[in-house]
Amino acid sequence: MTERVCENCALPDDELLLVRRVYVVPETWDSPGSETVVPEPELWCVSCASQYPCEPADGDD
Ligand SMILES: [Zn+2]
Numbered sequence: 001m002t003e004r005v006c007e008n009c010a011l012p013d014d015e016l017l018l019v020r021r022v023y024v025v026p027e028t029w030d031s032p033g034s035e036t037v038v039p040e041p042e043l044w045c046v047s048c049a050s051q052y053p054c055e056p057a058d059g060d061d
Helices: 046-051
Strands: 016-025 034-037 042-045 054-056
Touching: 016 046, 042 046
Parallel strands: none
Antiparallel strands: 016 034, 016 042, 016 054
């Protein structure tokens, strides 16, 4: 069995979540903030998924 690692922190973890990374651009005085969702899903550990912006991805494929 292949050991699975978090694609964000690279630590092995049994419980990985399929998420899409979200790049958040904070709002500033001269521009509104924005969010860019990366289309390619990544496997993240629970810790990363709770600490970094992301959204759940479907695990169907
Ligand atoms: Zn992680």
